[in-house]
Amino acid sequence: MKFTVRGEDWFLRHTSRLKKAWGVCHTGLRTITLYSKMRPKKLMEIEAHEFCHAFFQDADETVVKQFGKELSDYLWRRGYRR
Numbered sequence: 001m002k003f004t005v006r007g008e009d010w011f012l013r014h015t016s017r018l019k020k021a022w023g024v025c026h027t028g029l030r031t032i033t034l035y036s037k038m039r040p041k042k043l044m045e046i047e048a049h050e051f052c053h054a055f056f057q058d059a060d061e062t063v064v065k066q067f068g069k070e071l072s073d074y075l076w077r078r079g080y081r082r
């Protein structure tokens with residue numbers, strides 16, 4: 001899937017081959033890779049987390065982690081689902 005971050009085209013891909021992470025943001029390749037076997041709530045959290053990495057490339061990991069968790073909790077409570 002193609003999407004835009006700060007005016008640049010990025011790509012989202014899913015794989016069952018990630019071994020040490022739920023998701024990875026490849027800023028040089030402008031690609032986010034997500035582990036394909038997550039439950040929907042966890043997928044929402046990790047996708048928000050990795051999007052935050054793409055948008056705020058210099059952000060501290062602690063902030064990115066908190067952002068992903070809080071945004072996904074908020075959206076989930078509001079009824080957003082995949």
